[in-house]
Amino acid sequence: MRGLLRWLRAALVLAVACIPMGAVAEDGYQLWLRYRPLPDAQRAHVPDSILAVGVTSPTVEAARAELRRGLQGLLGRELALVPQARANTLVLARGADLPAALDDAPAVRAALRQLGNEGYLVRRARLNGVPVTLVAANADIGLLYGSFAWLRQLQLGTPAEGIALASRPTLPLRVLNHWDNLDRSVERGYAGESIWNWWELPGILDPRYLDYARANASLGINGTVLNNVNAKAEVLGAPFIAKAAAVAGLLRPYGIKVYLSVRWSTPLELKETRSADPLDPEVAAWWKRKADEIYRSIPDFGGFLVKANSEGQPGPQDYGRNHADGANMLARALAPHQGIVMWRAFVYASPEEARAASKGKDAPGAIHDRATEAYAQFQPLDGKFDKNVLVQVKNGAIDFQPREPAHPLFGAMPRTPLMMEFQITKEYLGFATHLAYLGPMFQETLGFDTRIGGRSLSVAQVVRGEQAGRVGGIAGVANIGSSRNWSGSTFDQANWYAFGRLAWDQGLDSRAIAREWAAQTFSPDRRLLDPVTDIMMRSREAVVDYMTPLGLHHLMGTGHHHGPAPWVDNLERADWNPVYYHRAGRDGIGFDRGPRGSNAVAQYAPEVARRFASPATTPPSLLLWFHRLPWDHRMASGRTLWEELVARYDHGVAEVAAMQAEWQRLRPLVDAERFEEVAQRLAQQHREAQWWRDACLAYFQQASGLPLPAGVRPPAQPLEHYRSLSFPYAPGHG
Incomplete structure (x- = not known):
């Protein structure tokens, strides 16, 4: 351990010493931590020395190193670490170590009492009569978070004073969830290989891990699940525990705990038990021994993430048990170490069960609907999970679609702590090719009113435990890889950033976050900032329009989820086929989730259910999610449903063209490397948006038998051309 700390300190010194003082090629590696020189007018009152008060630690050393790095970049000169305050010093101090000579120390202590162990306070102050900038916190990690927050404000152009x-x-x-495999492939990853080089660990620690830790700590992300939810048993063997311990040691000073995804049948597959039944004492004892082993190597290990009885993964239902039985058995193994279980609620029935449920599809409420299954399995278990179990629920009930209504479980489990699961990597939104800023999607879901218990309670409030005091958390499926720019494209960095900022504070506004990211990533120059923010805020809606408008969903290609394939109807499971979801025919289109269909609306609180049960009160953006309607259904716009669908597809393509044009006007304000990278991706996005529009309209025109509205451009190719396209090497299979 001491050797690892020595390595960390050496790496921090080297990182600061290697800060480039001149022009730097903008390849995106530095993310939002670029620290470019401030204009002369903003340099007044910016500290040029740093004082850390009290006992030092690896976390305080990390804070001081970041401040040196940041200020040397912002001021363009070396900084001093001083033994006592002088004019223009930045002072780092825990509340318990506040100097007696600090003015208004009682008020500072009072403020800190409201901020917990991770909070921070930044203010101008006087120490021994000298004006200083104070970063104060109750714990070392708060000092690190406060240092990053202060540097953020300087990069945004805020005067230091x-x-x-x-x-x-x-x-x-x-928490970030890495869907990274042990061979470095990444399931649904579009930014190269995994950053975790399992082959070289634990002996070789890539310096990139340190920059990963810095980036996450700058946002307040405090956990990382190192491996894929489709886990392998080997990850719990001694060699991989040692590898995870090496990563944990490097991330620890940055307040980041490591977690592991575990495969339910691990002890059985390793031939160390005769079953994986959670009620078998032999199985429970194995998991307890394994937890003890892990904590001997990783004392602050966070716990387990589990995907069970979903998509072929083993689980407690294999033995006639339920999800609470499985989660609680693991939770009891972790409880002595203060570890947690994050048990995913992404489940749906076996093919046989799905076929059986579909037999009575004409009876009210009998239509098989994958969207209802997580609720059906988990809601009856509310209050039956141990206190260190969190049920991790995807933002929507299907699967990270461009748009979904909030998952009904958020309004149905008041006695269970819930975790929100967002997907930062864009499995269904054009991979790293398409510009789609997800901040509005995250905010849309977090702000959804569940009406739980008849009260107005947003999803964010539910996750925070405001309905019954059961505090949950938030997880994001990472888009990070070995690509030099981390996420495969410059603008995909913004989704990592937005997730982190909203994880810290769900009340933040997605437009403000976009502006914040753009100012740090490009420039606070309003000539650039205003149009870039506008592009970002329009981007996700554009993707929805040219992929899945009006509540359509799961129209993507089979397996790889690249490109349109609304015609697919031959997969093993009915609910893997796009036709299952859109049900387009001569008489209409859409999935009936009302009382005469699957009755999925009944899983929401009564007030919400009434709103979604009627086409007249369902938002147009979710219309075909909840309703199957005739093509001549009259929309609020005055158009028929068919005309509106065509118009949305055309609007999506036009929006991408407008984004392209706006970006071209920014050429003089953006460095050449990143300008060209974004320009190429927008050009490809425009081509693929046209492809989506043409293929879907060709298919839906054939399904409906309707002519295109007057003046509408027909698809460039016949439907057979689009159906013939194949993509066996699309990325992200993992």
Whole structure:
């Protein structure tokens, strides 16, 4: 351990020493932590020395290193670490170590009492009569978070003398889920290989891990699940525990705990038990021994993430048990170490069960609907999970679609702590090719009113435990890989950033976050900032329009999910086929989730269910999610449903063309490397948006038998051409 800390300190010194003082090629590696020189007018009152008060630690060393790195970049000169405050010093101090000579120390201590262990306070102050900038916190990690927050404000152009911050996270658990495999492939990853080089670990620690830790700590992300939810048993063997321990040691000073995804049948597959039955004492004892083994190597290990009885993964239902039986058995193994279980609610029935449920499809409420299954399995278990179990629920009930209504479970499990699961990597939104800023999607879901218990309670409030005091967390499926720019494209970095900022504070506005990211990533120059923010805020809606408008969903290609394939109807499971979801025919289109269909609306609170049960009160953006309607259904726009669908597809393509044009106008304000990278991707996005529009309209025109509205451009190719396209090497299979 001491050797690892020595390595960390050496790496921090090397990182600061290697800060380039001149022009730097903008390849995206530095993310939003670029620290480019401030204009002369903004340099007044920016500290040029740093004082850390009290006992040092690896976390305080990380904070000081980041401040040196940041200020040397922003001021363009070396900084001093001083033994006592002088004019223009930045002072790092825990509340318990506040110097007696600090003015208004009682008020600072009072403010800190409201900020918990992770919160921070930043303010101008006087120490021994000298003006200083104070970063104060109750714990070392708060000092690190406060340092990053202060540097963020400087990068945004805030005058140093005007920075006054007090913040604490609204959720205690803010986690990235890496769907990274042990061979370095990444399931649904579009940014190269996994950053975890399992082959070289534990002996070789890539310096990139340190920059990963810095980036996450700058957002307040405090956990990372290192491996894919489709886990392998080997990850719990001694060699991989040692590898995870090496990563944990490097991330620890940045407040980041490591977690592991575990395969339910691990002890059985390793031939160390005769079953994987959670009620078998032999199985429970194995997991307890394994937990003890892990904590001997990783004392602050976070716990397990589990995908069970879903998509072919083994689980407790294999033995006639339920999800609570399985989760609680693991939770009891982890409880002595304060570990947690994050048990995913992404489940749906076996093919046989799905076929059986579909037999009575004409009877009210009998239509098989994958969207209802997680609720059916988990809601009856509300209150039956141990206190260190969190049920991790996807933002929507299907599967990370461009748009879904919030999952009904968020309004149905008041006695169970819930975790939100977002997908940062864009499995269904054009991979790293398409510009789609997901901040509005995250905000849309977090702000959804569940009406739980008859009260107005947003999803964010539910996750925070405001309905019954059961505090949950938030997880994001990472888009990080070995690509030099981390996420495969410059603008996909914004989704990592937006997730982290909203994980810290769900009340933040997605437009403000976009502007914040753009200012740090490009420039706070309003000539660039205003149009870039506008592009970002329009982008996700454009993708929805040219892929899945009006509540359509799951129209993507089979397996790889690249490109349109609304015609697919031959897969093993009915609910893997796009035709299952859109049901387009001569008489109409859409999935009936009302009382005469699957009755999925009944899983929401009565007030929400009534709104979604009628086409007249369902938002147009979700119309075909909840209703199957005739093509001549009259929309609020005055158009028929068919005309509206065509118009949405055309609008999506036009929006991408407008984004392209806007970006071209920014050429003089953006470095050449990143300008060209974005320009190429927007050009490809425009081509693929046209492809989506043409293929879907060709198919839906054939299904409906209707002519295109007057003046509408017909698809460039016949339907048979689009159906013939094949993509055996699309990325992200994992």
